[in-house]
Amino acid sequence: MTETKLTARNVDVYYGPKKAIDNVSIDIDNGIVTAFIGPSGCGKSTFLRSLNRMNDTIADARVTGEILLDGEDIYAASMDPVALRARVGMVFQKPNPFPKSIYENVAYGPRIHGLAASKADMDAIVESALTKAGLWEEVKDRLSDAGTALSGGQQQRLCIARAIAVSPEVILMDEPCSALDPIATAKIEELIDELKENYAIVIVTHSMQQAARVSQRTAFFHLGNLVEYGETSEIFTNPREVKTKDYITGRYG
Amino acid sequence: MTNPHWQSDAAAKRISRRNAAERRFKLLGLGAIVLSLSFLALLLFIMLKNGLGGLDWSFLSGTDSTDPDTAGVWGATKGSLLTMFVTLLLSFPMGVLAAIYLEEFAPKNRWIDLVEVSINNLAAVPSIIFGLLGLAVFINTLDMPRSSPLVGGLTLALMTMPVIVISGRNAIKAVPPSIRDAALAVGASKVQTVFHHVLPLALPGILTGTIIGMARALGETAPLLMIGMRAFVVTPPGGVTDPSSVLPMQIFLWSDEIDTGFVQNTSAAIIVLLVFLLAMNGLAIYLRNKFEVRW
Numbered sequence: 001m002t003e004t005k006l007t008a009r010n011v012d013v014y015y016g017p018k019k020a021i022d023n024v025s026i027d028i029d030n031g032i033v034t035a036f037i038g039p040s041g042c043g044k045s046t047f048l049r050s051l052n053r054m055n056d057t058i059a060d061a062r063v064t065g066e067i068l069l070d071g072e073d074i075y076a077a078s079m080d081p082v083a084l085r086a087r088v089g090m091v092f093q094k095p096n097p098f099p100k101s102i103y104e105n106v107a108y109g110p111r112i113h114g115l116a117a118s119k120a121d122m123d124a125i126v127e128s129a130l131t132k133a134g135l136w137e138e139v140k141d142r143l144s145d146a147g148t149a150l151s152g153g154q155q156q157r158l159c160i161a162r163a164i165a166v167s168p169e170v171i172l173m174d175e176p177c178s179a180l181d182p183i184a185t186a187k188i189e190e191l192i193d194e195l196k197e198n199y200a201i202v203i204v205t206h207s208m209q210q211a212a213r214v215s216q217r218t219a220f221f222h223l224g225n226l227v228e229y230g231e232t233s234e235i236f237t238n239p240r241e242v243k244t245k246d247y248i249t250g251r252y253g
Numbered sequence: 254m255t256n257p258h259w260q261s262d263a264a265a266k267r268i269s270r271r272n273a274a275e276r277r278f279k280l281l282g283l284g285a286i287v288l289s290l291s292f293l294a295l296l297l298f299i300m301l302k303n304g305l306g307g308l309d310w311s312f313l314s315g316t317d318s319t320d321p322d323t324a325g326v327w328g329a330t331k332g333s334l335l336t337m338f339v340t341l342l343l344s345f346p347m348g349v350l351a352a353i354y355l356e357e358f359a360p361k362n363r364w365i366d367l368v369e370v371s372i373n374n375l376a377a378v379p380s381i382i383f384g385l386l387g388l389a390v391f392i393n394t395l396d397m398p399r400s401s402p403l404v405g406g407l408t409l410a411l412m413t414m415p416v417i418v419i420s421g422r423n424a425i426k427a428v429p430p431s432i433r434d435a436a437l438a439v440g441a442s443k444v445q446t447v448f449h450h451v452l453p454l455a456l457p458g459i460l461t462g463t464i465i466g467m468a469r470a471l472g473e474t475a476p477l478l479m480i481g482m483r484a485f486v487v488t489p490p491g492g493v494t495d496p497s498s499v500l501p502m503q504i505f506l507w508s509d510e511i512d513t514g515f516v517q518n519t520s521a522a523i524i525v526l527l528v529f530l531l532a533m534n535g536l537a538i539y540l541r542n543k544f545e546v547r548w
């Protein structure tokens with residue numbers, strides 16, 4: 001019933017001469033949450049950033065192999081990284097709202113992509129994105145307040161609304177809760193669970209409990225390799241690899 | 254249980270020695286400030302004492318003359334304003350564009366390193382050298398009018414640009430990378446990211462650097478000597494190509510004629526120049542506070 005959204009085939013990522021990701025192949029499906037777990041420095045964030053070509057901004061980063069979005073090679077010359085990033089949105093570790101109003105934060109993406117024909121259109125897009133991000137009720141009376149004045153958890157939901165506003169197909173989340181308290185974390189996790197109906201979601205996390213709570217599939221990375229990938233329930237109860245078992249039982253990492 | 258160590262005489266002595274050293278240091282620091290500020294106060298006092306009497310409307314609206322009683326500062330002031338106008342028009346866009354390119358777009362290679370070193374060196378080149386350059390290039394080669402605010406402004410723009418580039422780069426560098434990530438991740442292009450997000454956040458720093466560079470250019474005399482702005486000019490310049498003087502040059506010229514009663518004029522002109530500089534620095538502080546974004 002699920003369909004493959006993103007496919008990676010034999011992907012290597014280099015920073016200069018250093019190989020950060022070694023021969024990773026993975027299928028990421030629509031309509032579910034895929035978690036990347038692994039110890040610090042295992043390359044999970046690097047791999048995530050290669051899925052929407054955010055690595056392009058790092059001068060000596062290089063990606064080889066194939067990454068396909070709906071069968072289309074995202075590193076092909078015909079693929080515009082700007083258009084790609086509108087289709088594959090991203091939420092970062094530290095909430096990073098623009099130092100502008102809440103409204104502007106959400107409206108910026110739709111505006112540069114010409115998604116709204118009128119002010120009323122834009123208002124509708126902003127309301128819908130903030131509603132999906134579970135923030136509308138909290139901010140509807142103060143849309144002109146600065147986005148940076150919100151609490152940490154609200155800022156992160158604002159960043160999610162900003163990503164949703166351009167109607168992406170995939171949302172990449174790079175440890176979205178690591179700067180948040182447990183209550184804000186619970187809200188974001190609830191939100192991720194709701195959003196997965198409409199998007200392919202990939203989340204990098206340091207917390208194995210979080211991976212177990214929110215994801216349907218889990219990929220375990222270690223030293224740039226994809227060690228194991230499968231149903232989350234399988235990975236956490238019955239891992240095939242010794243390394244995975246050691247990691248999830250807290251032997252290291 | 255108290256530790257008997259802290260009750261001993263030796264310990265008390267050590268602590269009082271430490272406190273004395275602390276007091277000595279504070280006094281020393283305060284002394285350094287008082288000494289430098291008192292020189293400034295002395296300068297201001299002498300200038301105000303000598304010059305305030307001559308600072309009236311006829312002085313502010315008059316032009317240079319051989320008679321100290323009718324000589325005024327308007328010609329030189331207008332020359333300064335026109336020169337600054339040319340300088341700003343050229344050095345601000347050039348400096349900001351160069352800073353943006355170097356910080357955001359330039360590839361990291363040996364050529365760009367060379368450009369960086371050159372710009373940093375350019376900011377340290379003695380101003381008289383820029384004067385020679387202006388004389389050689391703008392007047393002798395390009396045949397622009399001697400003694401004009403146009404040539405003066407172009408010459409000072411060469412001097413000011415590296416200052417703007419350096420302060421602009423620092424301001425751009427201070428914008429958190431997470432803002433660039435945020436813009437790129439919603440599908441903004443590199444140019445959109447820079448002009449919609451990075452530049453507005455860097456603007457207070459860029460403006461501050463620009464104004465400080467302009468203030469330096471306003472007080473500059475040496476390069477303008479080389480391009481002939483020390484001429485005796487009686488009519489205020491009508492445009493950027495008319496012969497003209499500038500404020501610091503007027504001060505320099507009058508200070509040469511102290512024996513013929515120009516003491517008051519020199520001091521009054523210094524007051525006018527200082528008011529300009531204070532106003533520019535005040536503007537810099539105001540702009541920085543107004544546009545600064547708090548996180």
